[in-house]
Amino acid sequence: MIKYITEAHDTCKAFLVNNDLSGSPMANAYIALALLTLTMSLLRSNKKKNASTPWNKVPGGLPIIGHIPHVPSILDTLEGWADTYDNGSGVVEVQMAGKKHFIICNQEKAQFIESKRPHKVIRGTKFSKAFTSLQVCGLIEAEGETWKKERRMIPPFFNHKNVQDYVSHANLVFSRLIKKWSSQCDAGPVAVTQDMHHAATDIISLSMLGYDLDSVTAPSEMATVLDTIAKLLLKRAVSPFPYWKIPIVRQYIDNGDPIAEKAVAFCKQVLAESAPSLQSSNNFLAAKLMKEMGKKADQFPEERLIGNMITMFFAGTETTATTNLFCMYQLAKDKVLQDELRTEAEALGEDIESIDVAALPSKLPLLTSFIFEVMRYFPAISIQRLESTVPLTLVDVEIPAQSSFIVVGRFISKKSNTPLGPLNSPRDKFCAKRYLTKNESGKYVLSGSGDIPTPSMGFRSFGPAARICPGRHLSMMEITLVLSKILRTFEVSLKDGKEDMKYVTNFALAFEEDLEVMLKPRAPKAT
Numbered sequence: 001m002i003k004y005i006t007e008a009h010d011t012c013k014a015f016l017v018n019n020d021l022s023g024s025p026m027a028n029a030y031i032a033l034a035l036l037t038l039t040m041s042l043l044r045s046n047k048k049k050n051a052s053t054p055w056n057k058v059p060g061g062l063p064i065i066g067h068i069p070h071v072p073s074i075l076d077t078l079e080g081w082a083d084t085y086d087n088g089s090g091v092v093e094v095q096m097a098g099k100k101h102f103i104i105c106n107q108e109k110a111q112f113i114e115s116k117r118p119h120k121v122i123r124g125t126k127f128s129k130a131f132t133s134l135q136v137c138g139l140i141e142a143e144g145e146t147w148k149k150e151r152r153m154i155p156p157f158f159n160h161k162n163v164q165d166y167v168s169h170a171n172l173v174f175s176r177l178i179k180k181w182s183s184q185c186d187a188g189p190v191a192v193t194q195d196m197h198h199a200a201t202d203i204i205s206l207s208m209l210g211y212d213l214d215s216v217t218a219p220s221e222m223a224t225v226l227d228t229i230a231k232l233l234l235k236r237a238v239s240p241f242p243y244w245k246i247p248i249v250r251q252y253i254d255n256g257d258p259i260a261e262k263a264v265a266f267c268k269q270v271l272a273e274s275a276p277s278l279q280s281s282n283n284f285l286a287a288k289l290m291k292e293m294g295k296k297a298d299q300f301p302e303e304r305l306i307g308n309m310i311t312m313f314f315a316g317t318e319t320t321a322t323t324n325l326f327c328m329y330q331l332a333k334d335k336v337l338q339d340e341l342r343t344e345a346e347a348l349g350e351d352i353e354s355i356d357v358a359a360l361p362s363k364l365p366l367l368t369s370f371i372f373e374v375m376r377y378f379p380a381i382s383i384q385r386l387e388s389t390v391p392l393t394l395v396d397v398e399i400p401a402q403s404s405f406i407v408v409g410r411f412i413s414k415k416s417n418t419p420l421g422p423l424n425s426p427r428d429k430f431c432a433k434r435y436l437t438k439n440e441s442g443k444y445v446l447s448g449s450g451d452i453p454t455p456s457m458g459f460r461s462f463g464p465a466a467r468i469c470p471g472r473h474l475s476m477m478e479i480t481l482v483l484s485k486i487l488r489t490f491e492v493s494l495k496d497g498k499e500d501m502k503y504v505t506n507f508a509l510a511f512e513e514d515l516e517v518m519l520k521p522r523a524p525k526a527t
């Protein structure tokens, strides 16, 4: 027993180290509380041993807490279990943190679970509580009727027509980024990670609030606050117990409440200051939303408007920046591909900045296919944690309400449904041309309608149909624009030819270390 408690203790410690909490004076109290919570959950769980199920269970595990995924690579552990234990049913059962979880590892089962959203299957309650605790009350945290109402209201402002209004923001921010890198690139490798995050934050700030943070040019306190909220949300969502409700303890563990207050105060102030010009502004979400709300009686309350603004920073910054970084890394690794993409970007001429957003995929088919493949292969969000609110029948077995599901999206996309593309590329390999096909004149064009691929095509990077990412056209516009600018301005290569960048795989993918690249300015074209 002592062995098990020691192992659990070590895991909690690893969690703290992983989340920069190990230096906290409350670390041991945290561990003790975590262990107590695990024990309590066992006592409460009143488990019925299900001797035979049509799916496999991950064998072994510790009494009380069950299996403990290795903290630096939760995703790898989950995918490893899916790979080893799926008997073809698409479900693997595992006991973790005193609770049964179902790992959903094929397309058919994923679709079944996701079809039950938003009422019978929801995001985990722990997740919602973490969001509410930091006042990030918006579309991501919402369920049921609130979600339906906000889903009707907000996503239309992310369609192609509206994203066109945000293009000037992306152009402004990326011009600053390219200018900054141009001034640094002669001095050696350029550290691009933080700049890419700042660029994504600045674009969200301009496009959602109409406010220019300009954190690409100079550090901005508010950019740091908004970035910290995202980290706190993830930390709270995976915590074994709601430590933030415990007076004194909470301020030592994350000091999240004053940070959340700052973010809310910032959004309120920006909106109050821009109120007089809202009627004439149409190039940021808050203005569009407030006009729409003015037309209707059933407005949503101020805290949800603000909560939705902060939600967009959380949802739209890390995801887009991470994808941009993985794209840069793939470009830097493959000079031939880089040249092909550059030729395509240059053929567009100078009009990239005023281009019709909806036309980007057809004008830049190879770049678009490359971005889709980066997203499939390195999805910013690689797993989804879900919970049932009613009993569900899974492979002819009734499983109770409050069952926990983990959909391993990246794993599924590497196994099934994903097209092999014109080069017949295996699904577990990276292939930039995967989403292309040759037309009658032998030219590569995007396959199918050219739209963003769907989960039924093995592409799960923007989430399932029911709660598909509303920001997908905005992020595609951003990524296409910044890559086109980078390709036209620089030749990109890896620092010291270093090809083996490691990435961490907790809930979102990220490079373990900052990405540094060599940027060689391209010779100005002879006129």
Ligand code: HEM
Pocket (backbone or CB within 6 Å): 139, 140, 151, 204, 311, 312, 313, 315, 316, 317, 319, 320, 323, 379, 380, 381, 384, 460, 461, 462, 463, 464, 466, 467, 468, 469, 470, 471, 472, 474, 475
């Ligand atoms: C490469 C960039 C992005 C990726 C990979 C991405 C991925 C995702 C995924 C996988 C989901 C579904 C989560 C679920 O299953 O519940 C999602 C939802 C969401 N995304 Fe994105 N996203 C990106 C960019 C953005 C941007 C730029 C915004 C807005 C500014 C945004 C706003 C949202 C919101 C509000 C939701 C919740 C939708 C709902 O629950 O109804 N995302 N995103």
